[in-house]
Amino acid sequence: MEDSDKLWSDRIPPDILGSIASRLVVGEYFVFRVVCKQWRLAPLMPPSHRPRRLHDDLQLPYLMTLHEKTGIVEFFDPVYNVVTTHNPGISKLKGSRIRSSKAGWLLMESWQSRVDISTFSAKSII
Amino acid sequence: MVKLKSNDDKEFEVEEAAVIQSEMIKNMIEDGCxxxxxxxxxxxxxxxxxxxxxxxKHINMGKAAETGEEDDLKEFxxxxxxxxxxxxxxVIMAANYLNIHELMELCCQSAADRLKNKSVRAVREMLKITNDLTEEEEQEIINDAPWAFEGPEIDDTVN
Structure with missing residues (x-):
């Protein structure tokens, strides 16, 4: 096939790319977005087996579990029924506890300091 | 039977019950085209x-649950x-054109499964994608979640 080098970057329609991206969770999605420009711009879509509703545009919640001793974080995606483990743990989170969460942020407590961490992008304010 | 012709002029006969899984062809049949x-x-x-x-293979998918053929279909x-x-x-482009929902789902899920835990380098090489992001654009995404790009589970092999 001619131009076979551009199949997955230029010739793949954005909605199909979006359908693939929507099946990835947490860290996998960040890797996906760094591959090339088309992939970075792929629209995220709700799973097609669910009826489309207005609030599908909202981000759906993950259930997050933090293992205190190791700092390993697990995310459970209730829509796809998938558990993604971030292993090895985030060393900064070792010995921390989640105290509260609001608007995509977590209030963490550790013996060293108080840390606010955004669940999705892992940004922190110490 | 319904006859389909590929772009290299080969004709295939397919049972109507099978081919109507394509929404596009189902509509054509219903419209008498x-x-x-x-x-x-x-x-x-x-x-x-x-x-x-x-x-x-998926011709009797609705019945598969009753007859216990689900495992067989899954294996297929x-x-x-x-x-x-x-x-x-x-196959994805064909399924998209013919509008075969289940086949699209299967192929997109397979693509996603293959990408799981792969390194950026491995993905680009496997799919023959040239990186056209600037270094700043690339770094911006990596800085959002540096942990997603490191760790022993990241698979840098190309297969």
Whole structure:
């Protein structure tokens, strides 16, 4: 096939790319977005087996579990029924506890300091 | 029987019960537009053979649950998507054009499963993608979640 080098970057329609991206969770999605420009711009879509509703545009919640001793974080995606483990743990989170969460942020407590961490992008304010 | 013609002029006969899993062809049949051969200018014979294989296997999908053939179908699906990236691309484009929902789901899920835990370098090499992001754009995404790009589970192999 001619131009076979551009199949997955230029010739793949954005909605199909979006359908693939929507099946990835947490860290996998960040890797996906760094591959090339088309992939970075792929629209995220709700799973097609669910009826489309207005609030599908909202981000759906993950259930997050933090293992205190190791700092390993697990995310459970209730829509796809998938558990993604971030292993090895985030060393900064070792010995921390989640105290509260609001608007995509977590209030963490550790013996060293108080840390606010955004669940999705892992940004922190110490 | 319904006749389909690939873009390299090969004709295939498919049972109507199988081919109506394609929403596009189902609509054509309902509108009375499928009386002779249906030309498929976007699909080559190699890809069409794969798609027909899928349609024939999934012909009685509704009944599979009752007859206990679900495992058999699952095994078939796993084998079916065991193909290279270029072939997967062709099947996805064909399924998209013919509007075969279940086949699209299967192929997109397979693509996502293959990308899981792969390094950026490995993904680019496997799919023959040239990186056209600037270093700043790339770094911006990495800075959002540096942990997603490191760790022993990241697989840098190309297969």
């Amino acid at each position: 499928a009386t002779s051969v249906i030309p498929l200018p976007n699909i080559d014979s190699k890809t069409l053979i794969k798609v027909i294989e899928y349609l024939n 699906d796993e084998q079916f998507v065991n193909m290279g990236w270029e072939e997967l691309f062709d």
